[in-house]
Amino acid sequence: MEILQYTPEHHAFREQFRAYLAENVIPHIPQWEADHIVPPEVWRDLGRNGYLCTATPKEYGGHGMDFLYSVIITEEIGKTGFCGLTLGLHSDIVVPYIETFGTEEQKKKFLPGCVTGDTITSVAMTEPGTGSDLSSMSTTAVEDGDDIIIDGTKTFISNGINTNLCVVAARDPEVSNPYEAISLYLVEGDRPGFERGRHLDKMGFNSQDTSELFFSKCRIPKENLLGQKGGGFIILMQKLQQERLICAIGAVVAAEMMTERMIQYCKETTRNGKPLSKFQAIQFELVEMATEAKLGRAFLDKLIAEHVAGEQVVVEVSMAKYWTTDLAKRTIDRAISIVGEPAMAESLGLAQAMRDIRILPIFAGTNEVMKIVAARFMGL
Incomplete structure (x- = not known):
């Protein structure tokens, strides 16, 4: 069913x-x-x-x-x-x-x-040295007549080079409560004072352009405020359910595809005259990989159905995000262990897959943060 x-x-x-x-x-x-x-x-x-x-x-x-x-x-x-x-x-x-x-x-x-x-859109939250802690944000937004002046630096911004519309998180320096100080602003790519920094050379996701973004007295009209002033943190929190669900979908598909690929590889590759799939140790690995992928799919599809129905499943999605991305990481690690030394050849694609998948536990909030979110809702 x-x-x-x-x-x-x-x-x-x-x-x-x-x-x-x-x-x-x-x-x-x-x-x-x-x-x-x-x-x-x-x-x-x-x-x-x-x-x-x-x-x-x-x-x-x-x-x-x-x-x-x-x-x-x-x-x-x-x-x-x-x-x-x-x-x-x-x-x-x-x-x-x-x-x-x-x-x-x-x-x-x-x-x-x-x-x-x-x-092409992007969202600029991460700053040098702040990690997942939005309360430590240093980028400022100051009102000046009918305009807002934004100053600060963002880093590891996905779509940063191609972007021509960026949702920028910045704080009002006159508001002491760090969560009430954050607002979101729509900044077009051609605004004076908005500059792209380095096109970052990173591990994995090679063709996904990631860059630094600099805002130096970047002037935008007040009507580019997104939502209520001071409501940036709440807006970000309200949309995290779908963001983390999208991340979990990608992770489960990665685990499924890698499992299918390894099953086919082990059927076609021989050792001592027989397919790898006939060795019991390999069979156990493949069965465990397939079982975990099916568990991840069942959990994921249930959450997708609940999300489509408009239900609040923030805790469950946080659990799914950490578990499925860890699953993807485990699956590629197992695949490399099964293949052995040939897995290190770039032509086989496993090394690239390992680099791509490794970032998933960090995206959309680290997996440690996911566990903190779940723990709080569980009353721990």
């Missing part, structure tokens, strides 16, 4: 998107990985074909589809093994901030471009 009830339209969309990826994405992955960036025209082509912001309401140029379409897109990209095209960040994490908390004017101004791919 399937937990998620996909319609024929969902299945048709999955097949269409899978074919699109095969023709328009997969052949270009080696070049994008070498260049450490996906060209902006790829985003525009995705938008023209209806694969960005599928949930955005039609009145703002979107498609008004349900969350299962986002699940399909995240899963199908995950099945390619390519981590450089962060559609989930754009469509399911950043854009929903604008959809939920933006004014009518902001929605009409910004959302149509997000749907077409002419606008």
Whole structure:
């Protein structure tokens, strides 16, 4: 019995998107990985074909589809093994901030471009030395007449090079309570004082452009405030359920695909005249990998169904995010142990997969933070 009830339209969309990826994405992955960036025209082509912001309401140029379409897109990209095209960040994490908390004017101004791919979004929270602690944020936002002046530095910003619309978290230096001081602002990429820093060379996610962002007396109009002044922390917390769910989807798909790949590899690879899959020790490894992947899928699909139904599952999603990303990390580690020395060859792809997967326990709040969140809700 399937937990998620996909319609024929969902299945048709999955097949269409899978074919699109095969023709328009997969052949270009080696070049994008070498260049450490996906060209902006790829985003525009995705938008023209209806694969960005599928949930955005039609009145703002979107498609008004349900969350299962986002699940399909995240899963199908995950099945390619390519981590450089962060559609989930754009469509399911950043854009929903604008959809939920933006004014009518902001929605009409910004959302149509997000749907077409002419606008590539990012969210700038992380700062040098602050880690997951938003209360230590040093970037400031000061009112000056009808404008806001932003000063500060952000780092490890996904889509940082391509972005032309950034949701920036900054604090009012006159407010003492660090959580009440944080607000969110919409900063267009061509604003004076907004500069991109280094295009960071990092471990994994090679073609996903990650950079520093600098704000030096960056002046924006007051109407670019997103939501209520001082409400930034609450806005971020309200949207973390979907962000962490998207992360868990990617992690479960990674574990599933790696398990399938190892099963096939062990059937085709021989040692001492017989397939690896006939050795009991290998069988045990593969069975355990497959079992854990199925456990992760069952937990994930239940949470997706509850999220689609509008239920608050913050604690369960925090649990799922830490467990599934640890699962993905365990699975690739087991795969490398099974393959042995040949796994170190870049041509096999396991070394790259290990680098890509290792970041998942850090994304969307570290797994230690996930456990803290769960512990608090459990009254511990």
